[in-house]
Amino acid sequence: MNHDLLGRWSPGRFLGDLASGRYTENELEAFRCLDAIQFRPRSEAQEQLLRLFFSGESCARESAEEALPTSFDELVDLGILEEKGERVRSHYRIRAYPEGYLAEDFPKRLLDSPEDFVMGVAPTSRMVRKLIPDIEPDSVLDLCCGGGWIGLTEALAGREVTACDLNPRALQIAELNQRLLGGPEISWRQGAWLEPVAGERFDLIVANPPFVQSPGGSSVALDTPEQENVATALLPQLAEHLNPGGFACMLLDWQFASSDRWQAIPAAAIPDSGVQSLLFEVQRKSPEEYAHHWLGQDPRFQDDDARRPEIRRWVEYYERRRTRGISSGFVILRKCEVGEEFHFEESRGITHFLPQTGEEIGRFFRNQGWLRNHSGSxxxxxxxxxxxxxxxxxxxxxxxxxxxxxxxxxxxxxxxxxxxxxxxxxxxxxxxxxxxxxxxxxxxxxxxxxxxxxxxxxxxxxxxxxxxxxxxxxxxxxxx
CATH class of the missing domain: 3.90.930 (Outer Surface Protein A; domain 3)
Structure with a gap:
């Protein structure tokens, strides 16, 4: 992608071509549900746009020019489209979301280049954003930002946003998404965990790190780095980057050796001093269930012959670590004065978060603060x-x-x-x-x-x- 051109690019013509070709959220949902065989394109332009930006197929240059009558040349100059002879293909999938159009990688890239694969707006991204307490932060850190959706939505709400990710390609796509949404400027930083924001503090940190507990680390978008625990790596440091009264929200998975102490690993990583915490386990799976769950979603292992040895590799990894199960959940931290600490743990099966979740979490911390200060019956x-x-x-x-x-x-x-x-x-x-x-x-x-x-x-x-x-x-x- 041409970074210099991207910084000056106005996507108005491209967005107009997509709308004219009926490449919209409703049409994409119909295409996704019916699949390419049953779906009947409403026009030649829509068919070509679906091939280019949803299916990841190439099409004839002439057809692409007709589907993108005002923006074809600029998309080629930017590096969004690539010409090969008389054929054209897109480097990125373009999806229509309620917030607008956003770029992500085509799923097939996970087969060829899993090390820098960039996901779209994953369900976990929407989940962690629902955890944000009902506060009005001035400064926000989107940690492990991927394609930048969380940071962009916070910026559109008027926050000053910094976003960082280990994957430089993720930041390139995030900057493209910033142009597509037309949002305020964001400070994009590249580096591991909190290294890019050393010495900085924020009112809110939202973290959706790679948390899948696999033996590998083959996908930077999903897998925890090999032999590294997300809870141990991040939880001790988050409070150091919070302003007084600031919140950090993080999704995480972790392994446990005893079901009686499911919370042992994340609880031990939460600082004892200067922090209030809510640790919540929402799901628990056996090693076999966990391996089947994640590998069943991975296009690299849809074939039984490929999946069986990979499941065996995962299960043997858990056996070596004496893992009894893998928990999924979240942690909310609040920076507090010394002497105001509390640590609350809860475990209950929850499959999705309602829109009222952030308000309930905010009320939880306010009630705890009121209880601490209240005297009398x-x-x-x-x-x-x-x-x-x-x-x-x-x-x-x-x-x-x-x-x-x-x-x-x-x-x-x-x-x-x-x-x-x-x-x-x-x-x-x-x-x-x-x-x-x-x-x-x-x-x-x-x-x-x-x-x-x-x-x-x-x-x-x-x-x-x-x-x-x-x-x-x-x-x-x-x-x-």
Whole structure:
């Protein structure tokens, strides 16, 4: 790619040609779902654009010029298109996303050049962005940025963004994406982990590093460098690059030798001092399941004859390390003053993050801060119940009709609470909805269990504390 020309390039003509040829998000989704055999292009231009920018096929030069009537020459000059005789091909797949058009590598490049393969907007990228607490950071670091989608979306929201990646080719594609989206300037840095930002601090760090726990390191976009643990490499350093009160959000996978201590590796890597942390395990797989999961997505190993020895190689690697399982999850860190630390660990199966996830994480840290500073009994505080809590009931058919058997509630993002609830806990939540302190319903709660109100007061206060930590209630005095 011609970097000098890219810096001066305005993509308006190219974007206009794509729109005129109906190379749009909806059309691409239809093409992807139906496949090339069933899909019927709406025009010759659309067919050529799909061949060039989605399928990675070459087409006749004349056909490409007709499909790109105003931008063909500039795309050749930039190095996005390559001419070979009378044929033309694109070096990059161009995808239409809700944010706009973005470039990425064609999947077939993973077969030939896995060492510098650049993914598109992966599901994990959208997942980690949903983890960002509901804050308004001025400065953001997009760590292991790949094609730059996270950093670009933060820049479009008005943040000052720095983005770094080990793969120089990823940064080239990220700069192309910056031009395609028309976003503000970003400081792109090349280097390993946090080396490119030595001595710098940020209000927010978002990290989606290569976390796949494989024996190889053959794909810089996916695999953890051989024999290197992402948690050990990054978690001790992240807080050093945060401004006071700043947050770091990171996805990671890690191996464990005992299911009783699933959190051992990442928990040991989190600094004890000056950091508040939320460590969450969302999935756990056996070595065999993990190998099948990742190799099943890799185009290099779709053939059974190729996949079997590779799975065996992975499993033998885990056996040498005495690995019992591999966990997937995330870590949220907040830079705090010494003496304000807390470390919270949770494990629950979650397949996707809801849009409310960042708000719930922000509320978790605010509630923890309020608890630390609060003096006096929680029974005398006016709380309010957060919006969006869901309650479901299970019932059994009795002699007189349906009878409630179980009740379950979930927090708005289904993250920090998803479990059964008894009538006493439900009454505490109702007190919060009514804006009255829990002490005013203490006698009622005692009657539910046939106990003295003063005797159960300590247990009820612990229930209130748990509801705060699980973000189901917040103090009325605090405005979120």
């Amino acid at each position: 929680l029974l005398d505080v006016n709380f309010t119940r957060v919006n969006g809590i869901r309650k479901t009931e299970g019932a059994v058919m009795g002699r007189e009709g349906w009878e409630t058997d179980t009740m379950q509630i979930t927090s708005p993002a289904c993250l920090l609470y998803d479990g059964h609830i008894d009538p006493a806990l439900l009454r505490i939540l109702e007190a919060a909805s009514e804006g009255i302190p829990v002490r005013s319903v203490l006698d009622e709660l005692a009657g539910m269990v046939g106990a003295d109100s003063q005797a159960i007061a300590p247990q009820v206060e612990e229930l209130v504390r748990e509801l705060l930590i699980r973000t189901l209630i917040i103090p009325v005095e605090r405005k979120d």
